[in-house]
Amino acid sequence: MEGALNLLGGATICPASTRCQSLLSPQLHFVSSIAQSAGLYTNGKRLSCRRLGLRVRCERNAADVLDRKVTESRSSGDNEQQFTCVMKFGGSSVASAERMMEVAELIRSFPEERPVIVLSAMGKTTNKLLLAGEKAVSCGVTNASDIDEMKFIKELHLKTADELGVDRSIIANHLDELEQLLKGIAMMKELTLRTRDYLVSFGECMSTRIFAAYLSRIGVKARQYDAFEIGFITTDDFTNADILEATYPAVAKRLLGDWNSDPAIPIVTGFLGKGWRSCAVTTLGRGGSDLTATTIGKALGLREIQVWKDVDGVLTCDPNIHSGAEPVPFLTFDEAAELAYFGAQVLHPQSMRPAREGDIPVRVKNSYNPQAPGTLITRNRDMSKAVLTSIVLKRNVTMLDIVSTRMLGQYGFLARVFAIFEDLGISVDVVATSEVSLSLTLDPSKLWSRELIQQASKIRVLFSVSFERTRDELDHVVEELEKIAVVKLLQHRSIISLIGNVQRSSLILEKAFHVLRTNGVNVQMISQGASKVNISLIVNDNEAEQCVRALHSAFFEIDGLKLDTGGCTSQNGSVSASNTA
Numbered sequence: 001m002e003g004a005l006n007l008l009g010g011a012t013i014c015p016a017s018t019r020c021q022s023l024l025s026p027q028l029h030f031v032s033s034i035a036q037s038a039g040l041y042t043n044g045k046r047l048s049c050r051r052l053g054l055r056v057r058c059e060r061n062a063a064d065v066l067d068r069k070v071t072e073s074r075s076s077g078d079n080e081q082q083f084t085c086v087m088k089f090g091g092s093s094v095a096s097a098e099r100m101m102e103v104a105e106l107i108r109s110f111p112e113e114r115p116v117i118v119l120s121a122m123g124k125t126t127n128k129l130l131l132a133g134e135k136a137v138s139c140g141v142t143n144a145s146d147i148d149e150m151k152f153i154k155e156l157h158l159k160t161a162d163e164l165g166v167d168r169s170i171i172a173n174h175l176d177e178l179e180q181l182l183k184g185i186a187m188m189k190e191l192t193l194r195t196r197d198y199l200v201s202f203g204e205c206m207s208t209r210i211f212a213a214y215l216s217r218i219g220v221k222a223r224q225y226d227a228f229e230i231g232f233i234t235t236d237d238f239t240n241a242d243i244l245e246a247t248y249p250a251v252a253k254r255l256l257g258d259w260n261s262d263p264a265i266p267i268v269t270g271f272l273g274k275g276w277r278s279c280a281v282t283t284l285g286r287g288g289s290d291l292t293a294t295t296i297g298k299a300l301g302l303r304e305i306q307v308w309k310d311v312d313g314v315l316t317c318d319p320n321i322h323s324g325a326e327p328v329p330f331l332t333f334d335e336a337a338e339l340a341y342f343g344a345q346v347l348h349p350q351s352m353r354p355a356r357e358g359d360i361p362v363r364v365k366n367s368y369n370p371q372a373p374g375t376l377i378t379r380n381r382d383m384s385k386a387v388l389t390s391i392v393l394k395r396n397v398t399m400l401d402i403v404s405t406r407m408l409g410q411y412g413f414l415a416r417v418f419a420i421f422e423d424l425g426i427s428v429d430v431v432a433t434s435e436v437s438l439s440l441t442l443d444p445s446k447l448w449s450r451e452l453i454q455q456a457s458k459i460r461v462l463f464s465v466s467f468e469r470t471r472d473e474l475d476h477v478v479e480e481l482e483k484i485a486v487v488k489l490l491q492h493r494s495i496i497s498l499i500g501n502v503q504r505s506s507l508i509l510e511k512a513f514h515v516l517r518t519n520g521v522n523v524q525m526i527s528q529g530a531s532k533v534n535i536s537l538i539v540n541d542n543e544a545e546q547c548v549r550a551l552h553s554a555f556f557e558i559d560g561l562k563l564d565t566g567g568c569t570s571q572n573g574s575v576s577a578s579n580t581a
């Protein structure tokens with residue numbers, strides 16, 4: 001891979017110490033076997049991490065660490081043999097047999113790499129599985145096999161296996177089991193979050209099996225892994241589980257152990273894990289395969305994490321909103337995390353965490369256009385000329401204006417407000433306060449999958465229950481807050497996040513407000529977070545896309561030319577501070 005960074009530094013040299021520390025966590029009871037010893041690798045060099053005398057008692061809800069001693073030694077020499085990078089291919093990259101063949105060729109075009117491959121489900125399989133599950137709830141047992149989405153999924157996977165010359169038996173059991181599951185849902189007339197996760201896991205389980213079989217067929221030795229079987233240990237927050245620290249040594253041990261005894265390219269299911277209490281299949285939130293990839297990157301201390309998409313990298317805005325969006329060549333982990341958190345679908349919101357912790361560069365590439373340089377995400381980049389990097393839109397947020405004259409000169413008011421959100425388990429996105437008032441935004445899609453909400457206008461019948469529940473929760477929040485303040489609930493708002501160099505906030509704001517005023521748009525709330533890479537503006541939903549387009553033109557294009565303001569042009573849409581009118 002061109003330009004791969006070699007970031008051998010203190011942060012990656014000793015992942016073992018952080019892991020060992022984390023082994024003290026009581027959450028690790030059912031993975032005690034990983035705590036013995038693990039050969040870990042960073043930048044291709046072996047880290048021999050021995051945990052001497054470590055004992056973790058394997059019991060539900062209990063973990064005792066009796067002793068812990070870690071010794072580390074580094075030796076080089078066998079680094080030729082080890083994994084070099086992760087390559088993650090999203091649903092769009094493996095949507096058909098043809099796409100899978102192209103991806104296989106792409107992998108083969110990097111003979112110098114020894115990659116770990118992470119795959120998502122084929123195309124829109126995850127959405128279809130979710131819809132099939134929703135339909136099964138009310139369709140009756142006898143109709144469960146006739147659900148359109150089930151038929152589509154079956155046809156797609158069998159056709160793909162046939163076209164790739166892979167034996168259908170590789171997925172036959174999964175397809176049978178999936179049908180049984182839909183019947184079970186139909187019988188029970190309910191789809192719990194836990195069942196939902198099990199249901200969608202079939203997508204990744206099947207895509208990886210087909211792809212691994214195909215690679216082997218064309219002479220590339222590959223081995224399929226279900227992430228929930230190789231140590232991806234998560235919280236039990238079904239549909240949005242968090243990876244636990246124990247995952248890193250467990251995954252490293254398994255992948256390296258297998259590689260050392262019988263080398264084969266690992267093909268790992270993205271998106272999936274195993275709940276540490278329930279031992280059931282969990283998912284990492286929509287788009288979670290990115291997080292699987294960065295987790296493996298950190299676990300193995302790899303040189304680079306590549307996420308292959310259907311766009312030329314992270315773009316200056318969502319290309320579905322503005323076709324003039326351009327690739328951003330460089331980003332920091334902080335910028336990428338903020339961008340993902342505030343709604344850029346291109347990266348999973350949590351995916352930067354392991355990469356940042358392991359200081360492993362992430363490269364976002366286009367599997368349809370491998371020549372394009374993509375976006376390189378690293379800890380630092382030259383920000384001296386950077387102004388605005390990307391514009392991100394998060395739709396359908398709810399805003400709350402909370403006013404209390406009692407707040408004047410008082411303490412503890414904010415704590416009381418946030419205690420209500422904590423009690424109700426609702427996460428707050430953007431906050432702005434004055435002496436007597438507080439505005440904040442809530443993200444309903446934290447409760448209900450963003451993509452499904454976007455589709456909801458088409459399938460409103462199926463999701464009416466979900467919307468009612470969201471509405472109920474909001475009513476409840478307001479009811480609780482009204483005990484201490486006057487509350488105004490404002491729905492159908494959007495957050496426009498200006499990701500860039502907030503050290504130059506005056507420049508960004510001057511320009512942004514000029515654009516918004518010219519377009520007759522009133523900003524309802526503004527927030528500049530401590531992250532120093534994001535300024536958030538709240539506007540009405542129905543004005544938001546137009547605002548993004550206008551802002552994009554002003555910051556990144558002028559007279560059809562890329563970049564703006566007549567200042568000196570540089571990477572990432574940056575401009576010199578001069579001439580910003």
Ligand SMILES: Nc1ncnc2c1ncn2[C@@H]1O[C@H](COP(=O)(O)OP(=O)(O)O)[C@@H](O)[C@H]1O
Pocket residue numbers: 089090091092093120287308309310311313314315316317318319320343344345346347390
């Ligand atoms: N700022 C952005 N940069 C790049 N892509 C974006 C951005 N915002 C939204 N997208 C959308 O994200 C898509 C890629 O993310 P995703 O669908 O999760 O990829 P994959 O399934 O291949 O992992 C793009 O096709 C694009 O439509």
Ligand SMILES: N[C@@H](CC(=O)OP(=O)(O)O)C(=O)O
Pocket residue numbers: 089090091092120121126127203270271285286287288289290
């Ligand atoms: N298949 C899962 C996980 C994933 O990461 O998919 P993708 O890489 O296609 O965004 C989803 O659709 O959410």
